[in-house]
Amino acid sequence: MAETADAGGERVVVLAHGKFPERAKTAVGVLKYSNDEIVAVLDRDRAGTVASGHRSDLPEVPIVASMAEAPEADTLLVGIAPIGGGFDESWRPDVRTAIERGCDVVAGLHYFLSEDDEFAALADEHGVALRDVRKPDPDLGVAEGRSADVDADVVLTVGTDCSVGKMTVSLELVEAARERGIDAGFIPTGQTGIMIAGWGNPIDRVISDFTAGAVEEMILEIGDDHDVLFVEGQGSIVHPAYSAVTCGILHGAMADSLVLCHEAGRESVHGYESFGLPPVPEYVDLYERLAAPVHEGEVVAGALNTRGIDDDSDARAAIESFADDLGAPAADVVRFDADAILDAILGGEKQPEGRSASGSGGG
Amino acid sequence: MAETADAGGERVVVLAHGKFPERAKTAVGVLKYSNDEIVAVLDRDRAGTVASGHRSDLPEVPIVASMAEAPEADTLLVGIAPIGGGFDESWRPDVRTAIERGCDVVAGLHYFLSEDDEFAALADEHGVALRDVRKPDPDLGVAEGRSADVDADVVLTVGTDCSVGKMTVSLELVEAARERGIDAGFIPTGQTGIMIAGWGNPIDRVISDFTAGAVEEMILEIGDDHDVLFVEGQGSIVHPAYSAVTCGILHGAMADSLVLCHEAGRESVHGYESFGLPPVPEYVDLYERLAAPVHEGEVVAGALNTRGIDDDSDARAAIESFADDLGAPAADVVRFDADAILDAILGGEKQPEGRSASGSGGG
Structure with missing residues (x-):
């Protein structure tokens, strides 16, 4: 996988429903260290607050209840993972909205969004990418000691x-x-x-x-x-x-x-x-x-x-x-x-x- | 995967074309240690000889040129693996014949026989199993230290x-x-x-x-x-x-x-x-x-x-x-x-x- 995205500069919405910030390790990590611009966090339990209000080491990013209320963005990033790495069906409307708005969706779940029939078809229709980062590169091989x-x-x-x-x-x-x-x-x-x-x-x-x-x-x-x-x-x-x-x-x-x-x-x-x-x-x-x-x-x-x-x-x-x-x-x-x-x-x-x-x- | 087959007693043909015995580690191992009865080895280069004639620690099992010439059997076992674990197309007639004769086929290749369209359809038709032993059990999980x-x-x-x-x-x-x-x-x-x-x-x-x-x-x-x-x-x-x-x-x-x-x-x-x-x-x-x-x-x-x-x-x-x-x-x-x-x-x-x-x- 190429280091292309390392350059940063994308506008990103981070999904963290019900878990921000204590149980949202990925969301917090992205807010703290990403080279991209985080424009909103999705957490329906904390909508109307800002990330920095929950942790002083986080930027002043607004928290909203759904993708429909998020500002313009390039990417929706799933920033939480339930035990077992499954997809929480309550997230489906947000992922659907993101794809319909032309956002790529990035997730680190064991459940692959790119293999979900609805999301795959919708992503195809809207020309966006579904990136499952836990899906290993099929071209990997054994180390050569180099x-x-x-x-x-x-x-x-x-x-x-x-x-x-x-x-x-x-x-x-x-x-x-x-x-x-x-x-x-x-x-x-x-x-x-x-x-x-x-x-x-x-x-x-x-x-x-x-x-x-x-x-x-x-x-x-x-x-x-x-x-x-x-x-x-x-x-x-x-x-x-x-x-x-x-x-x-x-x-x-x-x-x-x-x-x-x-x-x-x-x-x-x-x-x-x-x-x-x-x-x-x-x-x-x-x-x-x-x-x-x-x-x-x-x-x-x-x-x-x-x-x-x-x-x-x-x-x-x-x-x-x-x-x-x-x-x-x-x-x-x-x-x-x-x-x-x-x-x-x-x-x-x-x-x-x-x-x-x-x-x-x-x- | 259950230890069922450990009981042994099956009649097995071992495929080792062109590589028996020096470059056929699996075939030799099966001949030496299996609880099953090995009834023939397939090696078109050594047809007409017996396994014990090549290595004194092996049993007196006949070597034949193809599955068509092998005695009655329950299983064909692929006992060699090319570098990279691919399937050698010259083996296709033997695997086809085995399935048609009602044999299960066991292989340890990276190429999965069960995902080969021809073999899968033929196995289905003849009611035999294609067992790819390198295909991991999907139910595995993390160790519990037990x-x-x-x-x-x-x-x-x-x-x-x-x-x-x-x-x-x-x-x-x-x-x-x-x-x-x-x-x-x-x-x-x-x-x-x-x-x-x-x-x-x-x-x-x-x-x-x-x-x-x-x-x-x-x-x-x-x-x-x-x-x-x-x-x-x-x-x-x-x-x-x-x-x-x-x-x-x-x-x-x-x-x-x-x-x-x-x-x-x-x-x-x-x-x-x-x-x-x-x-x-x-x-x-x-x-x-x-x-x-x-x-x-x-x-x-x-x-x-x-x-x-x-x-x-x-x-x-x-x-x-x-x-x-x-x-x-x-x-x-x-x-x-x-x-x-x-x-x-x-x-x-x-x-x-x-x-x-x-x-x-x-x-």
Whole structure:
């Protein structure tokens, strides 16, 4: 899938009925990080309010009840996903209206809009595209071990678990790098990242033999056009269900630098609570040693998600402690800033043990 | 997929045109290990000979030029796969004849016979089944971390690389265990193993999120019906392309014992020669530490493939050296026997370092 949409500039409506913002990860991600212009959010429960009224880190985008009330747009993006990835039939009128108004529709559901008879016929009639980003590219193949050949340095976010913020860390690092004038590219691997970036392979949906190959394909596609690539990691290398995806990304990316992402206080696998998380240094050692035979990559920094800690000074202490465990600088890129991590990546060298730095900018 | 066909007893013709026996891994595997009765091999280049005339470890099965000349049978099994997994059009008359004679047809190709218009219509007309074993079960899902709950002990073959003999080792261990009166089950994970066993999920073809889940599903299906399960491993944990599959099997199987498979003299990744293999002790440590957070499993023995070594005493020396590297007993289960490995598995304890034993029975 080409990086065409990365240029941005489209006018986009984001569907998030009944779930905005807390349970609308994709919608919030698109509002925060997309290069496109978000002109409205659809949430019939919050119509008449604005996105920034719900979360101060979001732009002042109006929330309306239906597509019929949305301003002119190029694209409707489905920004929520029910458990199981099904299509909620209450969304049908909005999708229908969008197509009739000439909008493309983008979705990351397991249910493919392009295979829905009504939508397919209507889209054909109105000359618009239905883009199911979880539908893998049929031309993918096995990795050839070539990702390290690109001009860009490759940075991969890896995790101690699912849902610790790897996508957010990757996107914040892209933004922070661009603010320093570095030509940074983003390699999305999950449906939210793909919808934000406007291109990409949904690694969790490709056939398992092509896991590494689907990452390599993206890196080869844009790796010579950027100075640094930030690859969105998935899962964890010791996850009972998802480690295959993590391992394929690790070897497919052939990253020069790894950023270990963790949530403060997380002690067991999310949703698999009988499985405890290993100690942080064990993760560092496992990721580095597992990567090494394919490509040497070092955990140069850590990203700690401190959303569960109320007090800023407690959060700073947690970051300091995480950095000590890592033997590398750490930061919370959302609560504070990404400077310490970016310095470690660009410095290209691990800080000496004990000389760890915490996120020091914001707060 | 139910283990129904495991009972065996069907009369099977195996197609292996132009490739028997050297380049017909599936055909040879089925001849050696299937519970079914193989009544003929199709190879137009070797018609008039018998399988045992080409390899002494194969049964005395006649080789004929076409399905029209084969004896009465229940099933035609496609026992070869061209690079890319395509269907060779020169096989079409044999598949057509088989269907017309009322045979089911089993294939492990990427090209699905059940989606071939001619074959689908003909199969429908004659009331036979077209079974594409690489077509994943649509009901698969994510792993729940439950494989360790089954009554059977679980043994997984892991490798230093692809094509070192993990399937053969698994099948030989099943046979050796059964000879000792142990109720051993086989968990196939690749198309050859599936075609031999008559059931199973093709792990390399499932979507990556379901890699571990597809292994767990099989273990839960038969794990309470056997004393020991031998799970066929795939790839290697440090393979540039296939490590995702390996990692998913490792965590999905939750094995109690691991058997590390290696080929004597192999120094780089097969087909990826710029990637060197790590030292054997590094594999042991990586597999054990990667497995541990999900389920503690120990490398209790090693299986060395010595096919590249002419002299038996040289082969024994290579096995001895491999056992020293492992700190565990080792054997070549094809050249000699599986006793040392089976003892280590059933003993449930690793031999003390230095007290390694080589395959000592046959030769």
